[in-house]
Amino acid sequence: MDDKDGDVTSSLVVESVSSFLGGGRRLVVYAAVDSHNNVSRANRIVKYKGYSSPKFTLEKPLCFESTGSTEDMNLLENLKVKDKIDGDLSNQVKVLANSTVDLYTPGNYPIRLQVSNSAGDTVSFQATVQVYDRENVSEIPFIHLTDYLVYTKVGKKLNARDYISKVCLGGDYDSDVPGDIDTSRVKVDDSEVDYDKAGSYEITYSVKQGKSRTGTVKLIVIVTE
Numbered sequence: 534m535d536d537k538d539g540d541v542t543s544s545l546v547v548e549s550v551s552s553f554l555g556g557g558r559r560l561v562v563y564a565a566v567d568s569h570n571n572v573s574r575a576n577r578i579v580k581y582k583g584y585s586s587p588k589f590t591l592e593k594p595l596c597f598e599s600t601g602s603t604e605d606m607n608l609l610e611n612l613k614v615k616d617k618i619d620g621d622l623s624n625q626v627k628v629l630a631n632s633t634v635d636l637y638t639p640g641n642y643p644i645r646l647q648v649s650n651s652a653g654d655t656v657s658f659q660a661t662v663q664v665y666d667r668e669n670v671s672e673i674p675f676i677h678l679t680d681y682l683v684y685t686k687v688g689k690k691l692n693a694r695d696y697i698s699k700v701c702l703g704g705d706y707d708s709d710v711p712g713d714i715d716t717s718r719v720k721v722d723d724s725e726v727d728y729d730k731a732g733s734y735e736i737t738y739s740v741k742q743g744k745s746r747t748g749t750v751k752l753i754v755i756v757t758e
Contacts, residue, residue, distance in 0.1 A: 535565075535567040535571075536713055537567065537568075537569075538567045541565050541566065541567055541623040542565070544566045544567075544660040545563060545564070545565045546563070546564050546565075547561060547563060548556075548562040548574065549561070549562040549565065550562075550579075550652075551653075552652060552653025553652055553654045554578075556580070557581040557582075557583075557585075558578050558580045558581075559578070559579050559580070559581070559590060559652065560572050560576060560579075561576070561577050561578075561579050561622050562575075563575045563576075563577065571630060581617075583617070584617055584618075585617060585667065586616075586654050587615065587616040587619075587622055587648055587649075587650055587654065587656050588612050588614065588615055588684065589613070589648075589656075589658065589682055589755070590612075590613045590614075590615070590682060591611055591613075591680075591681040591682035592613070593611040593681065593706050593707075594663070594665040594678070594681045594706060595608065595660055595662045595663060595681075595751070596662075596664075596665065596705075596706060596750060597636060597662065597663070597665075598664070598665055598666070598667035598670065598705065599636060599638065599639050599664050599665070600636055600667065607636070608628065608634060608644075608662060609626055609628070609646075612626060612646070612650050614626060615741050616650045616654075618650050618651060618652055618654075619650045622638060622648050622650060625646050625648050625649070625651075626646055626647070626648045627628070627646070627648065628636065628645075628646060629644070629646070629647055629657075629693075630643045630645055631645075632644035632645055634662045634664070635664070636664055639665055639666045640663075640664055640744060641663055641664075642661065642662045642663075642664065643659065643660070643661055643662075644660055644662055645657055645658070645660075646658060646660065646661050650721055653700040655731075658702055658753060659733045660733070660751070661751055663750070663751070669746060670704075670705055670747050671702075672702075672703070672745050673702075673745065673746050673748045674700055674702050674714055674740050674741065674742050674745055674746075674747075674748035675700070675701050675702075675705055675706060675748055675750070676697065676738045676740055676748055676750040677696050677697075677699045677700070677701065677712070677750075678696045678738070678750060678752055679695075679696050679697075680696055680752070681751075681752060681753065682752070682753040682755070683696070683752065683753070683754055683755070684757060685728070685754065685755075686757060686758075687729060687730070687731055687756055687757070687758055688728060688729060688757070689728065690728045691723075691728075691754065693721045693723045693725075693736045693738075693752065694721055696752055697719055697738065698709070698712075698716075699712025700712055700713075700714035700715070700718070700740055700742075700748075701713055702714060702742055706711050714742045717754075718742070719738050719739070719740045720739045720740065721738055722739070723736040723737075726754050727756070728756060731756050731757055731758050732755075732756055733754070733755050734754045734755075734756065735751045735752065735753055735754065736751065736752040737751050738751070738752070740748050
């Protein structure tokens with residue numbers, strides 16, 4: 534309402550909407566104008582019902598045979614992101630600049646992956662890309678999990694062994710060979726995970742069968758508030 538012009542609701546506009554402030558809240562600035570171009574503004578906090586930050590899923594582990602390719606898309610082809618505001622954000626995931634993966638050379642390479650939605654909500658996690666020697670595939674035990682990236686709340690500990698699906702000698706993660714190594718042989722190291730602190734962690738699974746090389750795979754655990 535304006536003292537001289539009366540009801541000026543028709544001039545009302547949303548001047549700006551902030552990025553998320555936390556807890557699904559954003560600051561909205563409304564503006565209205567009278568016939569003499571006098572502008573008034575009002576700030577309001579808007580809370581999104583049922584909002585949650587973008588969530589990652591990983592269909593296969595971040596394990597690759599040494600091929601010589603260093604394209605990021607090779608690393609991210611099995612990583613998906615769903616967001617309640619923007620939907621599918623999978624093609625917007627970034628490998629941060631300080632992360633380097635050499636797919637020519639077998640080894641473990643730490644990386645950080647990040648994505649933001651249109652509301653400025655940015656989420657990221659730390660992971661390890663494992664590169665194994667393609668010439669030794671038949672000698673490596675491959676540990677298959679039911680999931681390769683999971684979420685849990687602060688204070689809620691996971692039973693890491695529940696995620697073991699099967700163990701196959703050779704065959705890598707693209708083949709559908711049956712398990713031929715007893716899953717009870719798999720060693721589980723979850724000492725890195727701090728279930729009392731929000732963040733991203735990894736559980737490492739390892740196994741060796743006879744004279745085979747040791748096979749390892751990692752489960753990414755994202756602990757949220």
